[in-house]
Amino acid sequence: MATLASEVAEPRVEMNELAPYAGGHELAAARGEGDRIRLTWEDGLRGDFHALWLRDHCACPQCRHPQTRERIVRLLDLPEPLPAPDVEVTGDGALLVSWPATGEHPAHESRFDPGWLRQRADATTPAVRIPAAEPWEAADAARRPVLDFGAVVNTDDGLRQWLTALQRDGFVLLGGGPEAPEGIDDVVRRIGWPRETNFGRYFDVISKPNPNNAAYTAIGLEPHIDLPNWQRPPDFQLLYCIRNGAEGGASTLVDGFAVAEALRADDPEAFEVLAATPIDFRFQDEESDIAHRGPVIETDAQGAVTRIRFNNWIRDTLRLPTDAVAPFYRAYRRFWERLRDPRFVLRFSLQPGQLMAFDNLRVLHGREAFDPNSGPRHLRGTYLDRDLVQSRLRVLERNGA
Amino acid sequence: MATLASEVAEPRVEMNELAPYAGGHELAAARGEGDRIRLTWEDGLRGDFHALWLRDHCACPQCRHPQTRERIVRLLDLPEPLPAPDVEVTGDGALLVSWPATGEHPAHESRFDPGWLRQRADATTPAVRIPAAEPWEAADAARRPVLDFGAVVNTDDGLRQWLTALQRDGFVLLGGGPEAPEGIDDVVRRIGWPRETNFGRYFDVISKPNPNNAAYTAIGLEPHIDLPNWQRPPDFQLLYCIRNGAEGGASTLVDGFAVAEALRADDPEAFEVLAATPIDFRFQDEESDIAHRGPVIETDAQGAVTRIRFNNWIRDTLRLPTDAVAPFYRAYRRFWERLRDPRFVLRFSLQPGQLMAFDNLRVLHGREAFDPNSGPRHLRGTYLDRDLVQSRLRVLERNGA
Known part of the structure; x- marks a missing residue:
């Protein structure tokens, strides 16, 4: 399951972002625990994602507009509470999340690139890096x-x-x-x-x-x-x-x-x-x-x-x-x-x-x-x-x- | 000393403001007390002005630019502390403040329109009135x-x-x-x-x-x-x-x-x-x-x-x-x-x-x-x-x- 190490890998799943994803690491394991999905990358890095967060960030063409890259999925259209999804790691190391149908809400499937997730595993990493001001004399x-x-x-x-x-x-x-x-x-x-x-x-x-x-x-x-x-x-x-x-x-x-x-x-x-x-x-x-x-x-x-x-x-x-x-x-x-x-x-x-x-x-x-x-x-x-x-x-x- | 009451009087002293001054009232009295100048308008209204404030707001052509209306007088060019000025009410009800020479600092004279001062007697009056937001359903x-x-x-x-x-x-x-x-x-x-x-x-x-x-x-x-x-x-x-x-x-x-x-x-x-x-x-x-x-x-x-x-x-x-x-x-x-x-x-x-x-x-x-x-x-x-x-x-x- 290991890939060649590289700084920026080709994405496996199209997340519809212009910024490159973090590269080079596939997922090794994924399991649901309550409302958390616990991920482990093949190098041992771990990250917890909230299930509702994953649903909100689905990048399929129904959830994220293919041209504008904008979020179409609306929290208000999702069941509350969200039922627990099934999770698995695909053959190429991506995350597949399957949401069951609930009441009038249809089932849905979301796929996530492991590099895109990795970039987001630590919420303290800023979305945007801009050089900090350095005061001078x-x-x-x-x-x-x-x-x-x-x-x-x-x-x-x-x-x-x-x-x-x-x-x-x-x-x-x-x-x-x-x-x-x-x-x-x-x-x-x-x-x-x-x-x-x-x-x-x-x-x-x-x-x-x-x-x-x-x-x-x-x-x-x-x-x-x-x-x-x-x-x-x-x-x-x-x-x-x-x-x-x-x-x-x-x-x-x-x-x-x-x-x-x-x-x-x-x-x-x-x-x-x-x-x-x-x-x-x-x-x-x-x-x-x-x-x-x-x-x-x-x-x-x-x-x-x-x-x-x-x-x-x-x-x-x-x-x-x-x-x-x-x-x-x-x-x-x-x-x-x-x-x-x-x-x-x-x-x-x-x-x-x-x-x-x-x-x-x-x-x-x-x-x-x-x-x-x-x-x-x-x-x-x-x-x-x-x-x-x-x-x-x-x-x-x-x-x- | 009383004038005809009017909402906006013609200014006596050119303060170099485009906004009209408060109208209709001359000063009746002015006296210095420590670093304060205490003013009384002819209708009994009182107002206290700090002497340094008056010096900073002098509107003579040396202190305020005749065309740009911008402040030219610079606090850093004034003596610190500022010597106490002589104050008097002029024949037409304006304020005249005379600053003595000190060390290398020359004497200076400032004149203030009584309507302009009256507009500024209460520091809680905002400089700028803009309608407040009124929430609606x-x-x-x-x-x-x-x-x-x-x-x-x-x-x-x-x-x-x-x-x-x-x-x-x-x-x-x-x-x-x-x-x-x-x-x-x-x-x-x-x-x-x-x-x-x-x-x-x-x-x-x-x-x-x-x-x-x-x-x-x-x-x-x-x-x-x-x-x-x-x-x-x-x-x-x-x-x-x-x-x-x-x-x-x-x-x-x-x-x-x-x-x-x-x-x-x-x-x-x-x-x-x-x-x-x-x-x-x-x-x-x-x-x-x-x-x-x-x-x-x-x-x-x-x-x-x-x-x-x-x-x-x-x-x-x-x-x-x-x-x-x-x-x-x-x-x-x-x-x-x-x-x-x-x-x-x-x-x-x-x-x-x-x-x-x-x-x-x-x-x-x-x-x-x-x-x-x-x-x-x-x-x-x-x-x-x-x-x-x-x-x-x-x-x-x-x-x-």
């Missing part, structure tokens, strides 16, 4: 390589490397792209499409005579995230440099997760205030009034930092009880001081043909002031959804990039 | 009027009525639009632009020969939300009916918030399981693999239901410890049974020229099976961001619609 970040624009645009491996680094570090520089606005499209098309906002699908960062936003002036910009006034700020931002002949205007990036953790270590009270105090952000122009109330540091139920909302210039009126005002400002200052600390701030001059991409909810970006009369400066920007970035990574992994 | 929903498509497209009052109802009820039907695909654009343009997804900016719901999604088949669709496999599913969905000559295919809507509350009342254990158990959702096709793990019922820190994620056909492998499987399926059935309960399900036949708009994270939509050979059926759909819907409502309110 300036010295670490300065050592990150500038990746090749052409490799990202033209090769799956280059694309995978870029997106992996972007997920892990929250920022990546690409270099060697064309000194033309279309460069940014070439990259966006590799992932999906731009996230459109009140600044359009793409926006040009050039100093403008009647700016509706600080980015369109020549002044320095403190570290910030974009669009904190949206319930759903953009996940990633791309800034593509087309021309940069102006004096000044260096770019800065700072890992808000690293800074938040430093604040938590040094001044837990300030951290707590920023995590527990929602404040208002607001952008108003003739056409819009986009507003959101949320904390500067967002944490999950376990206390891990998940999102930063820091942008001093579209902070709206601070609506707090008068007693809460001084503690908030104190905490806000302590966080902001660290956002400026050279220990954390990566500073560089973006060159024409370079693209900086960063996680807008983690890595704050800034800009030093520049002299708009000293030369042209033109960046083109856009935003991307995290859902699309991660989808592309999964498809690349699925296809073995 | 089928009988309530059936009494809701079909609003006029033309009024929404052509009048600000019609638009405001529609968006208010959409926020409150989570669904609205419009009638009387053109029987042509462009109808939906006319409505979207009144708010902003479509939220683009893997189904495009607009999608056509017609039965297709090689569907990649259940909506493109002719089968019945259980109540569901769209794109639960996105970290950020679309907030609102619009479905515009261009032709509907097929037999069957009635539309259904059910208020997931109402159903979740009914479940909490009848079967708190099932509610808890659905609120506490994240499960996986996943859409795979040749181009994408978009996946998210989240609970079926999402609640906030206070336990209020904030979001529903129910869609049986793109539920991915259920990754739970074997012991947690049966309790999950039990809870899931109990919720699903209620989603089908006629007490909750609004059922109607969408007519050509009608638009159904609904909150995709609250109101689940479904469709009965239809016979694709009995006549043409063509709906065009799109999604909208809540940020844009609420922005439009605020702009309409600001402009007095």
Whole structure:
């Protein structure tokens, strides 16, 4: 019954998944015990599956749509309780489950690929592997390589490397792209499409005579995230440099997760205030009034930092009880001081043909002031959804990039 | 010092806000006390403002950008602690605050409109008023009027009525639009632009020969939300009916918030399981693999239901410890049974020229099976961001619609 060991075997039973199954192991035994089906693979690995789970995951054409791969079987159409099935291991090491007819419910047979089951034997294995965020300080970040624009645009491996680094570090520089606005499209098309906002699908960062936003002036910009006034700020931002002949205007990036953790270590009270105090952000122009109330540091139920909302210039009126005002400002200052600390701030001059991409909810970006009369400066920007970035990574992994 | 009472007075001091200030009352008195400035309006209303708050909210052209209306003054540039200012009420009832020079920090003067301050005297007043969700059952929903498509497209009052109802009820039907695909654009343009997804900016719901999604088949669709496999599913969905000559295919809507509350009342254990158990959702096709793990019922820190994620056909492998499987399926059935309960399900036949708009994270939509050979059926759909819907409502309110 043993097969040749291989990382990914050809599936025996079509489970209608695009992701490859875990490979190389047939089932050796299967037996029902109450509502559990206890499986043993030929290498001794064991796994318990609930009988109802198996019925819910049947991949036959009546239970899972052959084209859309979507679940058609409906729990509400199954008998409750489900009668105990017969189970057996087929000649080629797959699982065969036979459900008896009950009342008006017909009998049903389900077959499961042993590799597909093996992938699911441990419920703690995530369905989706995405690189975890690794916080950085300036010295670490300065050592990150500038990746090749052409490799990202033209090769799956280059694309995978870029997106992996972007997920892990929250920022990546690409270099060697064309000194033309279309460069940014070439990259966006590799992932999906731009996230459109009140600044359009793409926006040009050039100093403008009647700016509706600080980015369109020549002044320095403190570290910030974009669009904190949206319930759903953009996940990633791309800034593509087309021309940069102006004096000044260096770019800065700072890992808000690293800074938040430093604040938590040094001044837990300030951290707590920023995590527990929602404040208002607001952008108003003739056409819009986009507003959101949320904390500067967002944490999950376990206390891990998940999102930063820091942008001093579209902070709206601070609506707090008068007693809460001084503690908030104190905490806000302590966080902001660290956002400026050279220990954390990566500073560089973006060159024409370079693209900086960063996680807008983690890595704050800034800009030093520049002299708009000293030369042209033109960046083109856009935003991307995290859902699309991660989808592309999964498809690349699925296809073995 | 008293002025004529009026709802909205002309501002005396330009605070650089597009929203009108509270009207009609000048200040009668102002005095500093420690770090507080205590104000009294001429009708006796009192309000306390923290001195640092006032400094942070100075609206002079050095502190707030004249064009962008953004905050330029930076807390980190102010002395810490801030010296106590002199305060006085001006001849026309505004507040004048004078900050002395300190070390290298220059003196500064700030003027505040009394109506602007009055709007902010009570920190519990939200910056932004948006109608609260009002849960409904089928009988309530059936009494809701079909609003006029033309009024929404052509009048600000019609638009405001529609968006208010959409926020409150989570669904609205419009009638009387053109029987042509462009109808939906006319409505979207009144708010902003479509939220683009893997189904495009607009999608056509017609039965297709090689569907990649259940909506493109002719089968019945259980109540569901769209794109639960996105970290950020679309907030609102619009479905515009261009032709509907097929037999069957009635539309259904059910208020997931109402159903979740009914479940909490009848079967708190099932509610808890659905609120506490994240499960996986996943859409795979040749181009994408978009996946998210989240609970079926999402609640906030206070336990209020904030979001529903129910869609049986793109539920991915259920990754739970074997012991947690049966309790999950039990809870899931109990919720699903209620989603089908006629007490909750609004059922109607969408007519050509009608638009159904609904909150995709609250109101689940479904469709009965239809016979694709009995006549043409063509709906065009799109999604909208809540940020844009609420922005439009605020702009309409600001402009007095």
